Amino acid sequence: MLTVGVEEEFLLPGPNGAVAPAAADVARDAGLAGRIVPEYMTYQLETVSRVCDRLDELRVDLVGLRQIAARSAERSGVRLVASGSVPFAAGPLGAVSDGDRYRRLAQRFPWATEAGGTCACQVHVGVPDRDLAVAVVARIRPWLPALLALTVNSPFTADADSGWSSCRYMAQRRWPTFRTPDTWSSARRYDDAVRALIASGAAMDKAAVYFLARPSARYPTVEVRVADACLTAEDAVMYAGVVRALVASVIDDARRGVPAAEVPAAAVDAGLLAAARRGMRLRDARPLATPEPPILAVARLLAKISPELIACGDADEVRTWLIRLSQTGTGADRQRHLWARAATPREFVSSLAEQTVPARVPG
DSSP states (O other): OOOEEEEEEEEOBOTTSOBOSOHHHHHHHHTOTTTEEEOSBTTEEEEEOOOBSSHHHHHHHHHHHHHHHHHHHHHTTOOOBOOSSOOSSOSOTTOBOSSHHHHHHHHHOHHHHHTOOOOEEEEEEEOOOHHHHHHHHHHHGGGHHHHHHHHOOBOEETTEEOSOSBHHHHHHTTSTTOSOOOOOSSHHHHHHHHHHHHHHTSOSSGGGOOOSEEEOSSSSEEEEEEEEOOSSHHHHHHHHHHHHHHHHHHHHHHHTTOOOOOOOHHHHHHHHHHHHHHTTOSOOSSOOOOSSOHHHHHHHHHHHHHHHHHHHTOHHHHHHHHHHHHHHOOHHHHHHHHHHHOSSHHHHHHHHHHHHSOSSOOO
16 A cells, blocks of 8 residues: 655634734744644645555544644634635735745745745655656646646635636746646656756756656655645545545556556646636636546546555545535635635634634544
8 A cells, every 4th residue: 555645735814814924933832843834935834744554544643733733823823724825915925934945936936926825735655666756747647637626725815706716726837847747758857857947947956846746856755736725634635545546546557568648738737727717617607628627537537546446445435525525515615605604804714714623633
């Protein structure tokens, strides 16, 4: 069974909805060095799970981290919120966290930094062989739109509905390397491409090559970076289960010599735009030309990974989650529902915070 880990990013808004520069204080109060840390902006916090074998282990860990971070946030006068974008146009939106690397990134890419902090859910699946990891990345390229469709959770920005289910995806496109990965024939070819991007100025270092999926720059894993921050811990756990099953499936393809599907980057990008616009909605007031609706891509994904979900013992849980998504909507759909019911920014932030942090650790 492949190991799995998750990095989750969160916002820290105050009661009035304005993000607050509290990440350093919250991380210090939490006292879990390396596991609850400040992110790129001063109002962003990241949690890092343990390496897990089973989804129930991951669930306990992610819920526990969210609860610890939320309690520390409340002691600093802010709330912990899982949203891919900052909903309100208030607060220090361009305030970069302290640290030489972050300052250099902001100086190198000011236009991207001006978009403000966006939050992601990054899933790591253990693949220690780097040549195999590169082969995995090539084979999951066509599935990136389906993964985004499942996890869209950033409909609001600047006090308004953006019209997108993932305006985070649109904002992140300002970074030169935030794009669909290519198909490289080996780890050496991948490393050559990364060096070329750094030499050209498109990336500052290996860690700043922001492909939507990549061999991790730090760990012996494949890192899938396409998803918005997941509104609930259960969304994050089930999404991680989907990603792990997909990686296991394409590893099997690679070992059997099944070639990677030759899908042009333009076709993947069109699918990603459709997913960012509508999530899993079948219809949209402003349709985009795309080969298939994102919800059909999700159905194909489930068919592909079902054998691996069964092998891991995750099939019932993941299918139940997908049924729930079809009934209650993605994170973006649920955010829109909460927005419509909230009379004030305070009410909306409070509703998001309640969705973000479960009342108890499961077990």
